[in-house]
Amino acid sequence: MQIEFNQKGTFEAFYAAEQWCRDNGISSGSSCAMCPTCLMRGDYVVAKWRNLTKEEREQCHGTMAGDFREGPVFINMKE
Numbered sequence: 001m002q003i004e005f006n007q008k009g010t011f012e013a014f015y016a017a018e019q020w021c022r023d024n025g026i027s028s029g030s031s032c033a034m035c036p037t038c039l040m041r042g043d044y045v046v047a048k049w050r051n052l053t054k055e056e057r058e059q060c061h062g063t064m065a066g067d068f069r070e071g072p073v074f075i076n077m078k079e
Contacts, residue, residue, distance in 0.1 A: 001076070001077045001079070002074060002075065002076050002077075003017075003020065003074070003075045003077075004072050004073075004074055005017045005020070005066075005071060005072060005073045005074075005075075006071050006072045007071060008071070010069060010070065011068065011069060012071065013066070013067075013068075013070075013071030013072055013073040014031075014068040014069075014071070014073050016073075017064055017073040017075055020075065021039060021064075021075070025041060025042065025043075026039050026040065026041055026042075026061070026062070026077075027039070027040045027041075027042065027043060027044040027045070027046055028046060028064060029046030029047055029048055029049065029052075030046070030047070030048045031048070031068055032048040032049045032050050035048070035049035035050055036049055036063035036064060036065040037049060037063060037064040037065070038052060038056075038057065038060040038063060039060060039061055039062040039063060039064055039075065039077065040060060040061050041061045060078075061077060061078055062075060062076050062077035062078055063075075063076050064076075
C-alpha cells in the first residue's frame with residue numbers, strides 16, 4: 001500500500017505523514033538524510049536508517065521517503 005502526501009509548505013507533507021502514522025498506530029524512525037525512514041506497526045523506538053542492520057531494515061513494516069522539506073512524501077507499507 002502506498003500513500004502520498006502533497007501538503008504545501010515547508011515540512012507540511014512530512015508532518016502530515018507523521019500524523020497519519022500516529023493516527024494509525026505506526027512508529028516512525030528518525031529521519032536520515034538521503035535515506036528512507038523505517039516504519040513499524042505498534043509502539044517502538046526506531047533508529048535512523050543508517051543505524052539499522054540489513055536484517056533490521058528487512059523487518060520494517062514499511063518506509064517513509066520523499067522530499068521531507070517540500071513534499072511529496074510517500075508511505076509504503078508492506079501487506
